[in-house]
Amino acid sequence: MATYLTIAQHLFTTFGGGSFNATSFSGAGNSTDTNGALSTLNIRDFSSIVAFLFSVRALADWLKLIVFGGALETLRRLAFALYRYIVASFWITASFHQDDSSYDWMMVWLSKQPNYRMAREVDVSTRSFGLTSSAVVVDGEEADLSLLSGRKIGLLPSPTLTYSFWYKGHYIAVNRIQTQTGWRGSKEETLELNILARSHRILNELLLEAKKTYNSAKDQSVSIYVSDSSNSWRHVASRPKRSLSSIILDPGVAELLVDDARDFLESKSWYSARGIPFRRGYLLYGAPGSGKTSLIGSIAGELSLDVYIVSLSRSGLDDAGLSELITGLPEKCICLMEDIDCAFSGSINRKDEPAPVAPVAGPSGPPGPDGVPPPPPVVAAAASPSRLSLSGLLNALDGVAAQEGRILYATTNKYSSLDDALCRPGRMDLHVEFKLASRYQAKRLFVQFYLPVEEVEEAKAKLVVDEEKAKQEEEEEEEGELEETESTSSTSESTAVDDGPTYFGTSHREHAPKLRPKQIALLAEQFADAIPEREVSMASLQGYLMTYKIRPQEAASSVKKWVESEREAKTKREDAT
Numbered sequence: 188m189a190t191y192l193t194i195a196q197h198l199f200t201t202f203g204g205g206s207f208n209a210t211s212f213s214g215a216g217n218s219t220d221t222n223g224a225l226s227t228l229n230i231r232d233f234s235s236i237v238a239f240l241f242s243v244r245a246l247a248d249w250l251k252l253i254v255f256g257g258a259l260e261t262l263r264r265l266a267f268a269l270y271r272y273i274v275a276s277f278w279i280t281a282s283f284h285q286d287d288s289s290y291d292w293m294m295v296w297l298s299k300q301p302n303y304r305m306a307r308e309v310d311v312s313t314r315s316f317g318l319t320s321s322a323v324v325v326d327g328e329e330a331d332l333s334l335l336s337g338r339k340i341g342l343l344p345s346p347t348l349t350y351s352f353w354y355k356g357h358y359i360a361v362n363r364i365q366t367q368t369g370w371r372g373s374k375e376e377t378l379e380l381n382i383l384a385r386s387h388r389i390l391n392e393l394l395l396e397a398k399k400t401y402n403s404a405k406d407q408s409v410s411i412y413v414s415d416s417s418n419s420w421r422h423v424a425s426r427p428k429r430s431l432s433s434i435i436l437d438p439g440v441a442e443l444l445v446d447d448a449r450d451f452l453e454s455k456s457w458y459s460a461r462g463i464p465f466r467r468g469y470l471l472y473g474a475p476g477s478g479k480t481s482l483i484g485s486i487a488g489e490l491s492l493d494v495y496i497v498s499l500s501r502s503g504l505d506d507a508g509l510s511e512l513i514t515g516l517p518e519k520c521i522c523l524m525e526d527i528d529c530a531f532s533g534s535i536n537r538k539d540e541p542a543p544v545a546p547v548a549g550p551s552g553p554p555g556p557d558g559v560p561p562p563p564p565v566v567a568a569a570a571s572p573s574r575l576s577l578s579g580l581l582n583a584l585d586g587v588a589a590q591e592g593r594i595l596y597a598t599t600n601k602y603s604s605l606d607d608a609l610c611r612p613g614r615m616d617l618h619v620e621f622k623l624a625s626r627y628q629a630k631r632l633f634v635q636f637y638l639p640v641e642e643v644e645e646a647k648a649k650l651v652v653d654e655e656k657a658k659q660e661e662e663e664e665e666e667g668e669l670e671e672t673e674s675t676s677s678t679s680e681s682t683a684v685d686d687g688p689t690y691f692g693t694s695h696r697e698h699a700p701k702l703r704p705k706q707i708a709l710l711a712e713q714f715a716d717a718i719p720e721r722e723v724s725m726a727s728l729q730g731y732l733m734t735y736k737i738r739p740q741e742a743a744s745s746v747k748k749w750v751e752s753e754r755e756a757k758t759k760r761e762d763a764t
């Protein structure tokens with residue numbers, strides 16, 4: 188300070204007096220002389236200032252200034268450190284980033300807090316936070332049928348304010364912090380919770396409660412994640428759960444897969460006790476449209492697991508990217524790789540040699556007694572933009588970085604084209620074949636299709652448990668029922684012909700005639716008898732029934748013709764290739 192004062196005083200004396208003197212001096216001469224005199228004077232004054240600043244007297248003042256300033260700064264830092272220590276010991280701060288699932292849990296949980304819902308400054312949003320319906324419902328929207336279509340509206344407290352509430356006797360302040368990421372103006376949000384508490388117990392309780400609230404809110408749906416171009420997982424949809432019984436497979440297939448996966452999830456300690464990696468792989472192979480994907484979705488719902496879809500043929504996906512994706516899977520989830528045979532272009536064998544584009548070899552035969560089929564003879568190649576190699580896929584599946592607790596489902600229509608290294612136990616533990624429709628499946632599909640929803644379960648149980656008895660009853664009543672059916676059929680046909688607009692397919696406004704379960708069972712029998720064993724897929728049967736959505740009698744009587752036309756179409760396709 189003293190230095191500043193001295194310097195200021197010196198400058199004032201030098202320039203104040205100097206300028207005065209210079210002015211009075213300039214009055215005596217012409218302008219050129221004046222400028223010359225001024226510059227001489229300024230140079231002299233400037234050098235006298237520099238000389239003063241580096242004089243011993245000024246240096247002592249500099250030292251004092253440095254010591255004083257240093258002491259002040261140290262004090263300031265100490266005060267801040269103390270403040271931070273006090274805050275850290277009384278406040279817990281938890282941050283939730285928008286691209287993490289925990290952010291969704293917290294937003295849904297917060298939306299249930301009365302204070303949060305009463306916010307005076309709000310963001311109107313249609314975000315659902317991974318749920319099938321809006322997390323923060325606007326009162327009255329659910330009750331008004333005209334508002335049920337489209338996305339649901341929700342109110343979120345504005346990011347510009349801090350909200351506070353009490354939770355189990357602890358004060359919590361919530362901030363939504365938005366930060367700009369990238370030059371395009373996209374924003375990323377972080378939710379910050381400041382909890383006035385000494386122990387972490389309250390944060391743990393809050394997190395568990397938030398997760399539970401979220402899980403029960405999404406109880407009726409399955410979350411689907413896909414990989415994005417930066418090799419991280421992105422939530423894309425929540426699908427309503429599909430009941431396992433709606434997928435009609437050969438007896439025991441669905442049960443085998445669900446029970447096996449359930450058993451696996453409960454066996455973590457068994458695996459770790461034996462040093463076996465806690466992972467399980469299922470290879471579902473067989474005819475297209477036989478229910479492979481549908482069953483996987485249904486199993487996810489049954490076991491309350493999220494589905495992570497790896498698109499192996501995504502352009503730009505390479506070995507490192509796949510490994511990153513698999514490492515980023517959460518524990519206990521379903522990882523789905525569809526059409527695994529289409530994944531590779533070049534390096535499709537273990538030595539990473541480019542393989543020739545070879546014709547696919549024939550089937551390698553049914554699975555052996557251990558459930559694992561004999562090694563397939565060759566590997567097929569398919570043109571694909573993916574930069575993935577087989578060894579990259581194998582490493583991702585069971586390399587050191589592979590995630591524990593994950594269930595892998597791989598599907599393929601070309602089982603015989605898969606490399607035996609990919610199919611071996613440890614990578615694909617259970618191989619299950621999905622065949623074209625059997626008569627049994629056709630019959631059950633028919634019943635499921637035409638029976639009122641509430642009676643489907645009952646009827647299916649009847650079909651499975653007591654099929655023999657049902658057959659007897661049907662035979663006894665066959666004659667009478669057929670007469671009744673025919674009469675209903677003729678009515679239905681006459682009502683089907685109308686003067687309305689011309690269109691193909693069946694309008695949803697029309698309904699099938701209400702038939703008794705026995706009538707339906709009878710028609711189902713007639714329908715199934717006309718279906719050749721393992722010749723058409725369940726998907727095409729479903730498509731056929733859709734065209735007769737309100738005409739079950741016609742569906743049963745016309746099926747023979749349809750099968751013929753399907754055969755002809757198939758022969759034509761085969762001739763063309």
Ligand SMILES: Nc1ncnc2c1ncn2[C@@H]1O[C@H](COP(=O)(O)OP(=O)(O)OP(=O)(O)O)[C@@H](O)[C@H]1O
Pocket residue numbers: 433434435436474475476477478479480481482598599600621725726727729
């Ligand atoms: N066994 C089945 N039971 C009930 N519906 C089925 C069955 N199989 C197929 N479907 C129906 O057919 C459609 C296609 O089924 P899905 O996609 O599951 O077959 P996929 O075997 O995975 O076929 P792809 O191999 O071509 O992918 C779905 O709408 C599904 O409801």
